[in-house]
Structures are given as structure tokens and as C-alpha cells.
Amino acid sequence: MTSEPPRPQPSSLTDLFISFTLLALQGFGGVLAVVQREIVERKRWLTQEEFIEDWAVAQVMPGPNVVNLSLMIGDRYFGLRGAMVALAGMLTVPLLLVLCLAVLHAQYANHPGVAGALRGMAAVAAGLIAATGVKLASALRTHPLPGWFSGLAAVLCVTMLVVFKVPLAWTLLSLGGVCVGLTYRILGKRADRTPDAGSQAP
Numbered sequence: 525m526t527s528e529p530p531r532p533q534p535s536s537l538t539d540l541f542i543s544f545t546l547l548a549l550q551g552f553g554g555v556l557a558v559v560q561r562e563i564v565e566r567k568r569w570l571t572q573e574e575f576i577e578d579w580a581v582a583q584v585m586p587g588p589n590v591v592n593l594s595l596m597i598g599d600r601y602f603g604l605r606g607a608m609v610a611l612a613g614m615l616t617v618p619l620l621l622v623l624c625l626a627v628l629h630a631q632y633a634n635h636p637g638v639a640g641a642l643r644g645m646a647a648v649a650a651g652l653i654a655a656t657g658v659k660l661a662s663a664l665r666t667h668p669l670p671g672w673f674s675g676l677a678a679v680l681c682v683t684m685l686v687v688f689k690v691p692l693a694w695t696l697l698s699l700g701g702v703c704v705g706l707t708y709r710i711l712g713k714r715a716d717r718t719p720d721a722g723s724q725a726p
Contacts, residue, residue, distance in 0.1 A: 533601050537605060572663040677699060
């Protein structure tokens, strides 16, 4: 039998800290797109499916989503120490930069060039998030829910948040609860139909 190659993972706490620091420094207007590309596509610390599952949990938990995600990834490989190191990497250097930028912004906020640059960066950030959503949608092919239902749920989620201004918490509890319940039911039926390996004759 051929053994599978070892799965890529952070080599040390220092590697974890540096990786999340670089991730945070690339996240202008949102780190999700950068984290997905670096963690899933380049470093391969998580599969696409694992990233979506962890991101869903991070979305439900209180606090910034990407901070929650960094805690979960750090804990996955190094326990509590990894969670704290990943959090420090995500926050330390960006916090220092934000403090410096806040001082500069207070002096030049009314400059037309600065205002235009910030509006342009917001458009780029929106594009990055949209592109990440398209990438993550590919993992829904293996999801227990039918593809048409997943697409409908995504459209309803956007409609509730953008059109009807439903608070995020209520959207997660209602629409997310329905999707979780249906997925749990489908997986339960599949488990009931699966024959018990121990009961099969040799």
C-alpha cells in the first residue's frame, strides 16, 4: 500500500505568526479573499471544503470573521498557543500601521486625492470578495444539498441583507437554520441507508 504524502502545515509558531502577518498586510478592505488564496491555494493548510466549514463557523461566532478564522486555524495545528500566535500575527503589525494611518488621515482626509483613492480601494475590495465567493461556490458541488437549493439560499441571503435590510443575526438564525436542518436530515438518511460494515459477511 502506498502512503499518502504528508499534508502541508505550518512548520512552527513563527511560521504561523509570519504567515498571518503577511496575510493581514495584504487585506485592504477585507482579508477573506487573501486568506482563501494563501491558505487554500498556495499553502494548502486547508482544503476548499474545510475552509468553507471553518468560515461558516467564523461567520456565526461574534467578532470579526477573519479573526475568528485565524484563531481556528492556529488552534487546528498548535492548540491554544497556535490560536494566540495566529491572532497576534493578524493584529499586531496592522494595528501599528492603522495608528500611523489614522494620524495621517486626520491631516489629509479632506484632500480630493485621498478621498478618491479610498473610494477606488473600496471598489477593488468588493471585487475581491465577489471573486472569492465564486471560487468558494465550486465546493458546493459535493454538498449534500442540491445545487439549485444552495443557489437559491445564496440569492435569498443577499436579498434579505441588501434589499430588506434584515439584520445579519436574524438572517443566520432563519435561513442558516433551515439549511443546517435540511443538511442534517439528508446526512441522517444517507447514514440509515448505508449498510453496517460489521454486519456484512466476510
